[in-house]
Amino acid sequence: MLIALNKPYGVLCQFTDRSTPARRTLAEFGLPPAVYPAGRLDFDSEGLLLLTDDGRLAHRLTDPRHKQPKTYWVQVEGTPTAAQLQQLRAGLVLSDGPTRPARVRPIAPPPLWPRDPPVRFRKTVPDAWLELQIHEGRNRQVRRMTAAVGLPTLRLVRVAVGRHRLDGLLPGQWRALETT
Template sequence: MGNSMAWFIRFNKPYDVLSQFTDRGSAGSSRQTLSDFIDLPGVYPAGRLDRDSEGLMLLTDDGRLQARIADPRHKMAKTYWAQVEGIPDAAALRALAEGVDLNDGRTRPARARLIDTPPDLWPRNPPIRVRKSVPDSWIELTIREGRNRQVRRMTAAVGHPTLRLIRARIGDWTIDGLAPGQWETLPAPAHPRSGH
């Protein structure tokens, strides 16, 4: 039969889970990894998601597809929901959209807007620490680059530290309908023909 069927799945990564299949941390550590949730042989994440972030990951056993999704040169848009301290004003949102100066250079143009609390949002375990004296709000941020901890650094740079971060969309794929820890198989996207 051969390996004609490539696996392509979407997964809602829970908080505090490593975005890899093995924990290369200290001996005896028992951090949860992807293998606690996904039992398919030979699939690998197409890109990573920080341990303290939640939400959409795509995994595949097709190396070309993995590279296409993960490679920052392809500028695949990624949309995040960030729960932040305070309520960003128009200037803060404009700064996020136009570019924020971080220690590794200015961020590329992005889309940023205030949103209501996302519908069907699952509780985080453990819950975020809220300060009664500080209101919080949600921002939807769409970026086309993937620097280390970029969204958290961007919101902090405009004075609104991120309390909770969820990746809601990668390209055409969304988190819709997936509970934390759930995954499902998808039809693999067609490979673009080279040379056209």
Template sequence: MLILLNKPFGVLSQFTDAGNAGSPRATLSDLVAVKGVYPAGRLDRDSEGLLLLTDDGRLQARIAHPKFRKPKTYLVQVEGDPEDASLDQLRRGVALKDGPTRPAEVRRIDPPDLWPRVPPVRYRKSVPDAWLEITITEGRNRQVRRMTAHVGLPCLRLVRWSIGDWSVSGLEPGCWREA
């Protein structure tokens, strides 16, 4: 079984919130009542979009393990007006603290027609923002955010749009379907 979930902002990409002594945080169990499925990879709590869930361990490994280089495409709203030099750095790969990244496919895009984020992204009249489409073939912790910050473009909103041939297109936040 393979489930495509549009994970909303603020939801943990796990089924329990173990170790949280404060108020409970939203988890996958609030959205998906299917037993025996687990996330194939992760998506940060402050990121949105496609999360794949499966009950097949081999499929989970083929999706999540970096050696398979499964392309992951993100729609990224960044603070600032990206210059070609910054985008070229991302395309070549950047040196992060945990080593150099593989080259990314990067292009500027018009603001996409996405669902509203709750809470909304902060808007500052004096600071421009832009949208990028970024495709990577690895999946380090907070990688896209760290890459854009490295080139001077802090991430305001990050939506994973696709993993390989699977896409979140047509799925509202919090909704899922079987592939």
């Protein structure tokens, strides 16, 4: 079984939370029993999270050797220059080592749901949207990459993992996917 969930902002990618006060978890979305996340999406990121009850499938979806591209829409603070985009395309050296080259292109603001809470807005600082695709999945990698080139991330939405896309799911909604 493979499930696509649009994980809302401020939800943990696990079914329980032992912190005080407890944070929102996947348990509130009525998912089928025995599924677990195939990969992670940060607490403050949104979008496509795949869940499965099949360990082999989870490995195939998450292991970098299988090169499943992960595509994100990233709202950044500032106006990206050609040099900054080229740095992302070439790969960067982060604190945990070099990244693989990313595919990146500027995009128009995508048609997304409102975020709760809203992204901070500052009249004196422009923002822009990028579509960024990576083949890795390190901790907070996209945020660290954009920050490293001087474009802090304001909002991060994963829209695809491999051939699986968000395709109209609203935050908190899920659907079963074909596994073949």
